[in-house]
Amino acid sequence: MELKATRYEVKDGIAVVTLARPKRRNAWTGRMHTEYRWILDQADHDPAVRVIVVTGDPEGQAFCAGADLGALEGHSEKGRYDPGTAEDIAMPGYGVDPAFDATFAYHFGIAKPVIAAINGAAAGVGLVLAAFADLRFAVRGAKFTAAHGRFNFPAEFGLSWILPRIVGLTHANDILLSSRVFTAEEAMAMGFLNRLLPADELMDAVMAYARNLADGVSPGSARETKRQIYRDLHRDAASAVMEAESLLESMIKQPDYKEGVKAWTEKRKANWTG
Known part of the structure; x- marks a missing residue:
């Protein structure tokens, strides 16, 4: 355009x-x-x-x-x-x-x-x-x-x-x-x-x-956290907690979780994949 x-x-x-x-x-x-x-x-x-x-x-x-x-x-x-x-x-x-x-x-x-x-x-x-x-x-x-x-x-x-x-x-x-x-x-x-x-x-x-x-927060975390914030504005606390628990179970399996832990322990900038 x-x-x-x-x-x-x-x-x-x-x-x-x-x-x-x-x-x-x-x-x-x-x-x-x-x-x-x-x-x-x-x-x-x-x-x-x-x-x-x-x-x-x-x-x-x-x-x-x-x-x-x-x-x-x-x-x-x-x-x-x-x-x-x-x-x-x-x-x-x-x-x-x-x-x-x-x-x-x-x-x-x-x-x-x-x-x-x-x-x-x-x-x-x-x-x-x-x-x-x-x-x-x-x-x-x-x-x-x-x-x-x-x-x-x-x-x-x-x-x-x-x-x-x-x-x-x-x-x-x-x-x-x-x-x-x-x-x-x-x-x-x-x-x-x-x-x-x-x-x-x-x-x-x-x-x-x-x-x-950009450097300190994984793209996946930024995306899901932002969606949690705005969805949770109009739902109850229990639903927000359950959604957070479900996201944690799925996101901990993603490559950026391991990369985040490794970068933290090695005191370096993480190489996020998104």
């Missing part, structure tokens, strides 16, 4: 996806969503990729400023919502669990950890994208907003499900009912962010963290 609204590169096991519409503050369009899903599908099926990082083009001075104004105007003119995507759009993460088979929820079905490197404003769908990432690093002073209230929209793309699970009901109600702008510092205090950093340190910190994941 020709990439016009995004960039994609893979280096040393880390895939970096850049939302790249800097003149529009990396605003989201159907084209960007199409490319983004295609990239995720490529990364998910690439055995060389261990971790996925998503960020915004720094020249856009935003992570993603939400839906493009042209798209918003288009919805108004048509009198209906138009996602701007074709029926043959890529389906990354689909087929793992029916609970993950929906827009943005597909992140939960992707086998690799996804880190959002939030290098500026994250509004509307930009906040959604950050929320559905597995980990969130942000620059100090970045601004966030759900934004939907000012357009007579509902809470978008499952924010009403994911935010209470990240920040708790009290903070989620504040974010979603008011559609107010809140800062990265507030987001950190709420528990939305894993780390808050100066702008000139963000990508170095994200890439170092991604490198530790």
Whole structure:
């Protein structure tokens, strides 16, 4: 696929996806969503990729400023919502669990950890994208907003499900009912962010963290642990324990278990097979 609204590169096991519409503050369009899903599908099926990082083009001075104004105007003119995507759009993460088979929820079905490197404003769908990432690093002073209230929209793309699970009901109600702008510092205090950093340190910190994941965690463990986390959000504790026991019995028979033990005892980097 020709990439016009995004960039994609893979280096040393880390895939970096850049939302790249800097003149529009990396605003989201159907084209960007199409490319983004295609990239995720490529990364998910690439055995060389261990971790996925998503960020915004720094020249856009935003992570993603939400839906493009042209798209918003288009919805108004048509009198209906138009996602701007074709029926043959890529389906990354689909087929793992029916609970993950929906827009943005597909992140939960992707086998690799996804880190959002939030290098500026994250509004509307930009906040959604950050929320559905597995980990969130942000620059100090970045601004966030759900934004939907000012357009007579509902809470978008499952924010009403994911935010209470990240920040708790009290903070989620504040974010979603008011559609107010809140800062990265507030987001950190709420528990939305894993780390808050100066702008000139963000990508170095994200890439170092991604490198530790890629080198120190077997691909099989990362995949199954991620699926456990999101499946267990909506099932009982006993089912989670039994699933964990079943996975342990099967995964201990895999080559990466022996390799992990050997690498640990020999104090060297493991050579994972995935």
